[in-house]
Amino acid sequence: MKQEFIDKYDTFLFDCDGVLWLGTQPIVGAIEVVEQLLAHKKQVLFVTNNSTKSREQYAKKFAQLGFKGVTPDNIFGSAYATAVYLKQVRNISKAFVIGESGLQSELESEGITVLGGADPALDRPIAPEDYDQIRPDPTIEAVVSGLDHKFNYLKIAHAQAHLEQDSTLFVATNIDSTFPTNGRLFPGAGTIAAALSCCSGRTPMTMGKPSPQMMDAIKAKTHFDPNRALMIGDRLNTDIEFGNEGGLSTLLVLSGVATKEQAEAAVELQKPDYIVSSIADLL
Numbered sequence: 001m002k003q004e005f006i007d008k009y010d011t012f013l014f015d016c017d018g019v020l021w022l023g024t025q026p027i028v029g030a031i032e033v034v035e036q037l038l039a040h041k042k043q044v045l046f047v048t049n050n051s052t053k054s055r056e057q058y059a060k061k062f063a064q065l066g067f068k069g070v071t072p073d074n075i076f077g078s079a080y081a082t083a084v085y086l087k088q089v090r091n092i093s094k095a096f097v098i099g100e101s102g103l104q105s106e107l108e109s110e111g112i113t114v115l116g117g118a119d120p121a122l123d124r125p126i127a128p129e130d131y132d133q134i135r136p137d138p139t140i141e142a143v144v145s146g147l148d149h150k151f152n153y154l155k156i157a158h159a160q161a162h163l164e165q166d167s168t169l170f171v172a173t174n175i176d177s178t179f180p181t182n183g184r185l186f187p188g189a190g191t192i193a194a195a196l197s198c199c200s201g202r203t204p205m206t207m208g209k210p211s212p213q214m215m216d217a218i219k220a221k222t223h224f225d226p227n228r229a230l231m232i233g234d235r236l237n238t239d240i241e242f243g244n245e246g247g248l249s250t251l252l253v254l255s256g257v258a259t260k261e262q263a264e265a266a267v268e269l270q271k272p273d274y275i276v277s278s279i280a281d282l283l
């Protein structure tokens with residue numbers, strides 16, 4: 001691990017997709033970087049906008065990919081930040097969810113009843129009889145949208161109906177437009193939130209990076225000195241902006257799949273403190 005980073009920082013916040021892994025493939029050098037930081041007794045936190053997994057599910061993924069010493073307490077996903085905000089700030093008890101099992105279990109862990117989510121009953125095309133049954137449910141206090149690889153018309157029709165009620169909150173776990181995996185960019189959670197915005201005419205509150213709700217969720221569980229903390233990410237408008245907003249130092253990893261030109265153009269905006277072409281450059 002480069003001595004400069006060891007000397008200057010006590011806390012390292014890592015983005016996941018595009019920095020530590022792409023899908024189920026660890027990025028070269030990522031396991032060693034985390035291992036060496038933990039060996040130097042550094043505080044290592046993982047901050048991901050990917051709402052498809054809970055902290056427990058992420059801890060399993062870290063272990064399966066070969067990362068050692070990562071526990072759920074060091075992991076902060078947008079699913080967790082959303083659950084904490086809805087329960088502890090808005091005291092929500094029932095929500096309709098477009099998202100996967102990780103989001104559902106984080107919400108249920110906070111005592112929120114979930115409709116939709118990973119329920120297989122909605123994994124089908126809309127049928128003629130559905131049009132008469134889909135109605136706003138006054139007991140639904142929030143509609144939550146996250147990354148859902150089984151997103152479909154039936155789910156968005158239910159969500160739209162509940163959002164006809166002004167009292168129903170509209171929350172997106174994150175609005176990343178794309179999702180980096182398998183060396184390419186695929187539709188991100190923001191694509192789903194945008195579709196729901198289009199048909200409901202409403203704009204969601206966002207919980208993931210760079211929103212303050214994510215930092216609130218982290219600070220509610222851990223303590224660190226922002227002046228001795230480094231945020232490491234592959235996205236300027238989420239990771240680097242999140243670090244800048246929090247008063248942390250920032251490091252941009254260009255190995256994401258963003259084009260070099262895109263990155264250089266945006267660097268002017270967010271001015272990361274460091275730019276590397278791969279996480280392995282920290283070694």
Ligand SMILES: O=C(O)[C@H](O)[C@H](O)COP(=O)(O)O
Pocket residue numbers: 015016017018047048049050051147174176177178179180187188189190
């Ligand atoms: O679409 C998404 O949800 C994002 O692309 C993805 O989740 C980003 O995850 P992160 O890079 O914050 O780990």
Ligand SMILES: [Mg+2]
Pocket residue numbers: 015016017018019233234235
């Ligand atoms: Mg990323």
